[in-house]
Amino acid sequence: GVGLAALQAARIAGASKIVAVDVSPEKEQLAREAGATDYVVASDTTAREIRALTGKQGVDVAVECVGRAVTIRTAWESTRRGGRTTVVGIGGKDQQVTFNALEIFHWGRTLAGCVYGNSDPARDLPVLAEHVRAGRLDLGGLVTDRIALDGIPAAxxxxIAGKGGRALVLF
Known part of the structure; x- marks a missing residue:
């Protein structure tokens, strides 16, 4: 759900190339409907594949939505010199990401965390509501399953298996 929202946000912000990454090839259509122009199935070569899609430069902004050390590192390596990597995914204490001093200097990238979109609700919620009203932000597109309370364990x-978007509980 967070990744699909990030794709929509990139589209709304006017990004011309939006690369989605997921472990599941089945999520490509969902990602493209949210705004992805390109789709990469996560692997050991993800950063290289993203660089190839961007003329070997890397992306201007990478948004990491998983919170695992390997995905944070991949997002960092996918970002162009001087670009920004934003970590939205909530990782555990055991997820250690390392950088050497030379690469920090050489690449000049910015790495930042993001809590609740780093938003100011008084300023940002009306803007988001207007995007929803205008049809630019499709909240329904984040929902792939509508379930009853007894469907929560399966959801x-x-x-966990990486299937679908988000489930909406109806009762």
């Missing part, structure tokens, strides 16, 4: 299983 968690699907989420």
């Amino acid at each position: 968690f299983d699907n989420m």
Whole structure:
């Protein structure tokens, strides 16, 4: 859900190339509907594939939505010199990401965390509501399953398995 929202935000912001990455090839259509222009199935070569899609430069902004050390590192390596990597995913204490001093100097990238979109609700919620009203931000597109309360365990299983977007509980 967070990744799909990030794709929509990139589209709304006017990004011309939006590369989505996921472990599941089945999520490509969902990502493209949210605004992805390109789709990469996560692997050991993800950063290289993204650089190839961007003329070997890397992306201006990478948004990491998983919170795992390997995905944070991949997002960092996918970002162009002087670009920005933003970590939205909430990782655990055991997820250690390392950088050497030379690469920090050489690449000049910015690495930042993001909590609740770093938003100012008084300023940002009206803007988001207007995007929803205008049809630019499709909240329904984040929902792939509508379930009853007894479907919650299966929804968690699907989420862990990387299937679909988000489930909406109806009762």
